[in-house]
Amino acid sequence: MKVNLCCPDSRKSCAACCGLYNVSDGTRDALHEKLSRRTSLFQGTARSVEALIRFQSTIRAIEIDSPLDPSIYVCEFTGFVDKDRFTPGCLLHPTAAGNGGIDLRGLCHYGSMACTSFYCPAWEELWAEERGVVLGLLDDWHLYGLVINDLDFVKSLFALLRLRVGSPLSEPRVLAGPAAEVVMEMLAWKVSWPWKGDSLIRASRYYCKRAPCADESNVAAHISGILAALGSTFGIETPMDGAQEFVEDALDRFAGAYGK
Ligand code: SF4
Numbered sequence: 001m002k003v004n005l006c007c008p009d010s011r012k013s014c015a016a017c018c019g020l021y022n023v024s025d026g027t028r029d030a031l032h033e034k035l036s037r038r039t040s041l042f043q044g045t046a047r048s049v050e051a052l053i054r055f056q057s058t059i060r061a062i063e064i065d066s067p068l069d070p071s072i073y074v075c076e077f078t079g080f081v082d083k084d085r086f087t088p089g090c091l092l093h094p095t096a097a098g099n100g101g102i103d104l105r106g107l108c109h110y111g112s113m114a115c116t117s118f119y120c121p122a123w124e125e126l127w128a129e130e131r132g133v134v135l136g137l138l139d140d141w142h143l144y145g146l147v148i149n150d151l152d153f154v155k156s157l158f159a160l161l162r163l164r165v166g167s168p169l170s171e172p173r174v175l176a177g178p179a180a181e182v183v184m185e186m187l188a189w190k191v192s193w194p195w196k197g198d199s200l201i202r203a204s205r206y207y208c209k210r211a212p213c214a215d216e217s218n219v220a221a222h223i224s225g226i227l228a229a230l231g232s233t234f235g236i237e238t239p240m241d242g243a244q245e246f247v248e249d250a251l252d253r254f255a256g257a258y259g260k
């Protein structure tokens with residue numbers, strides 16, 4: 001059975017396709033504050049159609065920010081669904097606190113059917129070792145939600161790691177050994193990329209289908225894929241001088257740590 005990428009464990013989850021990152025300030029602090037405010041307000045909201053519509057209107061009035069991509073809806077009903085506020089998710093879901101098993105998602109912009117049946121391309125495209133390493137290393141919702149569904153970033157990153165060591169990756173060897181630190185550093189480029197400048201954008205790419213790579217062993221194409229993904233995540237418009245060498249350096253350190 002496939003791992004549930006949307007909510008793999010109690011430490012992290014993804015709500016990218018609910019529009020979480022489709023805002024002008026997608027930094028962790030800003031999103032945490034927004035999700036917490038919605039969650040607290042929702043806790044005091046009756047589960048009646050009138051009250052839930054009032055909740056939605058209140059959130060719309062508070063969050064006047066224009067979406068980065070107007071074609072993707074920023075759902076007002078995304079909040080934290082655990083008491084520790086580690087996992088963003090759907091406040092209207094039947095299993096969410098206070099809903100008594102009733103599915104309220106019909107009230108959202110997309111409607112219940114779309115929310116129930118949507119799976120981003122990562123569900124199909126990520127290999128078991130890729131999923132395993134990402135899930136094993138990441139335990140923060142903000143970074144997890146930026147990484148797990150970005151196929152250009154994840155698939156090219158893992159292709160480069162495999163090419164650099166000349167073999168398929170052993171998930172236990174990556175996770176338990178010194179290579180884990182280097183891979184973690186590379187995954188964290190989605191929030192700490194040195195060329196991001198003062199950008200507050202953390203655009204999600206869950207809807208981007210990865211173009212099939214004509215030659216999976218083409219290192220230059222994979223590095224370009226990673227740089228393009230990071231450029232669009234942060235809205236970078238200037239050339240990223242030295243970025244290719246920066247990626248190569250991390251790959252060298254990975255190979256040294258993993259061992260050939
Ligand atoms: S973007 Fe993908 S992994 Fe994230 S919540 Fe949506 S379907 Fe799940």
Ligand code: SF4
Pocket residue numbers: 017018075076077078079089090091092093105108110115
């Ligand atoms: S109602 Fe749909 S779009 Fe909104 S948070 Fe729930 S699953 Fe996401």
